[in-house]
Amino acid sequence: MSLSDESGYRFRPLGVLAGALLLTVLAGCQVRPLYSDGPTGATATSLASIEISEADDRVEQEVRNALIFLTSGGKGEPVNPQYHLALNVSYRTMGVLYDQARDRAGAGRIVVKADYNLTRTATGETVKSGYRSAVALVDFPEQEFAKIRAARDGENRAARELAELISADIAAALGR
Secondary structure (H helix, E strand, O other): OOHHHHHHHHHHEEEEHHHHHHHHHHOOOOOOOOOOOOOOOOHHHHHHOEOOOOOOHHHHHHHHHHHHHHHOOOOOOOOOOOOOEEEEEEEEEEEEEEEOOEEEEEEEEEEEEEEEEEEEOOOOOOOEEEEEEEEEEEEEEOHHHHHHHHHHHHHHHHHHHHHHHHHHHHHHHHOO
């Protein structure tokens, strides 16, 4: 009997045991999509029944519109909402690259922040509340109109990203 025959015999039960242990661990894993509850789709139905508070300014309206689209799948606001989302959005434009000699910013960032509170309309119970922020980087050109348009485009990008973050938070809370 050679050394290789003996070592192969020793490790065979260990390999079978390791394989059985691995299969047992993998059998316990469960992977499912965030927005799918199987055939019922309760999370999608709950998301579609959210009423969102009115906006105070343009950026908050952008966040609100994106949230309505994300929660309802493009169907608009519900007639009989089961949930109410109170939304408070603020934004700020900051210069990042500042040219001292010419006294103007060449690039900047726009930060959009939101406090939100999701409550059940029937009981007033808070389901989910939180604070999120999104940042959009912007290049400020020399022309004044182009600078204003770049800032507006950055606000819109940050508002859409913020709406996606809030929608994911709410979907996770309603999916539980």
